Amino acid sequence: MKKVPVEKAIGMVLCHDITKIIPGQFKGRAFKKGHIIQKEDIDELLRLGKEHVYVWEQNSGEIHEDEAALRIARAVAGENIEYCEPKEGKVTLKAAVKGLFKVDSKLLQEINSIEYISIASLPGDFAVEEGQKVAGARIIPLMIEEKRVKEVENLCGEKGSVFQVFQYKKLKVSVITTGNEVYKGRIQDKFGPVILKKLDYFNADYLGQTFCPDSIEEIKKAILGCRERGADLIILTGGMSVDPDDVTPSAIRNTGARVVTYGAPVQPGNMFMMAYLDTTAILGVPGCAMYYKTTILDSVLPKIFAGQILTRDDFVRMGEGGFCLNCEVCRYPNCYFCR
Numbered sequence: 268m269k270k271v272p273v274e275k276a277i278g279m280v281l282c283h284d285i286t287k288i289i290p291g292q293f294k295g296r297a298f299k300k301g302h303i304i305q306k307e308d309i310d311e312l313l314r315l316g317k318e319h320v321y322v323w324e325q326n327s328g329e330i331h332e333d334e335a336a337l338r339i340a341r342a343v344a345g346e347n348i349e350y351c352e353p354k355e356g357k358v359t360l361k362a363a364v365k366g367l368f369k370v371d372s373k374l375l376q377e378i379n380s381i382e383y384i385s386i387a388s389l390p391g392d393f394a395v396e397e398g399q400k401v402a403g404a405r406i407i408p409l410m411i412e413e414k415r416v417k418e419v420e421n422l423c424g425e426k427g428s429v430f431q432v433f434q435y436k437k438l439k440v441s442v443i444t445t446g447n448e449v450y451k452g453r454i455q456d457k458f459g460p461v462i463l464k465k466l467d468y469f470n471a472d473y474l475g476q477t478f479c480p481d482s483i484e485e486i487k488k489a490i491l492g493c494r495e496r497g498a499d500l501i502i503l504t505g506g507m508s509v510d511p512d513d514v515t516p517s518a519i520r521n522t523g524a525r526v527v528t529y530g531a532p533v534q535p536g537n538m539f540m541m542a543y544l545d546t547t548a549i550l551g552v553p554g555c556a557m558y559y560k561t562t563i564l565d566s567v568l569p570k571i572f573a574g575q576i577l578t579r580d581d582f583v584r585m586g587e588g589g590f591c592l593n594c595e596v597c598r599y600p601n602c603y604f605c606r
């Protein structure tokens with residue numbers, strides 16, 4: 268800290284608040300500690316009776332919180348992440364597009380281990396809207412050693428960005444609805460509209476819905492037909508459980524598809540199946556997805572539309588947080604479910 272005449276303080280960082288009082292009208296802060304003094308501030312400072320101010324010494328190897336926060340935001344922001352101007356040592360990062368927010372968790376932890384640097388974000392694999400706030404980078408003290416900021420820049424230079432948003436791809440999607448009760452017209456299909464509404468969110472290229480009886484051969488034929496028509500994603504509904512007429516998992520297997528998982532540690536969604544037939548993703552969706560607003564399907568669809576190839580491990584990890592509380596008002600995705 269050093270004392271300088273106000274005229275010489277332009278570009279320097281104020282060490283203390285400066286108060287303004289106009290009797291009967293105003294009493295409050297005119298300049299805030301940490302403010303970078305501008306040319307146009309000089310007259311006002313002189314009117315406030317300040318011919319000298321205390322400022323931070325620039326040669327200390329330290330930089331101002333705003334500059335540091337901005338440099339850190341720039342380092343951690345990857346594809347489709349934008350950031351605002353710094354304010355009080357904080358920069359907010361936003362999603363530039365609707366998509367799946369991704370976090371390099373290990374790198375984020377490494378950066379947050381550097382003293383005085385703090386970055387808080389949404390959890391990874393979070394479906395975000397265009398313009399949604401996703402993270403805030405803040406510097407704890409008013410001035411920070413530049414070497415800490417450089418450490419962040421070097422880490423990101425070496426390992427890549429921390430945050431990205433994967434924009435959803437335009438996928439061709441077919442729906443196959445199984446079940447004799449629907450096929451034979453005993454009941455009306457209520458599953459198709461539920462799936463269609465979810466697909467609308469991703470602006471999918473919908474190829475149509477096929478109805479199948481509870482026959483392995485018929486369902487298999489339908490899957491292969493959808494694939495012929497170029498489906499990137501085939502969603503099968505019903506017949507996923509253990510009754511004698513539940514044949515959807517066997518039909519999926521019989522196409523020769525590589526099964527990633529049958530069964531998932533998620534409720535609702537236990538009887539879910541995921542498989543790949545070459546590059547076509549196949550989902551076997553259990554009846555619960557027709558009934559509950561939020562199920563495993565709501566966690567899996569954004570990942571598929573974001574272009575991710577799912578592994579068994581992705582499903583195994585869902586167990587912790589995979590138990591839905593079925594809240595009266597569902598706030599998903601602002602919730603722990605399936606994280």
Ligand SMILES: Nc1nc2c(c(=O)[nH]1)N[C@H]1C(S)=C(S)[C@@H](COP(=O)(O)OP(=O)(O)OC[C@H]3O[C@@H](n4cnc5c(N)ncnc54)[C@H](O)[C@@H]3O)O[C@H]1N2
Pocket residue numbers: 444445446448449454455456457458459504505506507508509510513536537538552553554555556557
């Ligand atoms: N003994 C066990 N029973 C069940 C288990 C289990 O592990 N052991 N799992 C339960 C879970 S979890 C779920 S979820 C359901 C899975 O159901 P399915 O996918 O096999 O569904 P279905 O048996 O085909 O149908 C159930 C119910 O929903 C009606 N349905 C089905 N599709 C349609 C449609 N397109 N439109 C209208 N309604 C439809 C169907 O008529 C049945 O009423 O299994 C539990 N049981």
Ligand code: MOO
Pocket residue numbers: 533534535536537538539553554555
């Ligand atoms: O597949 Mo059922 O999943 O949980 O209700």
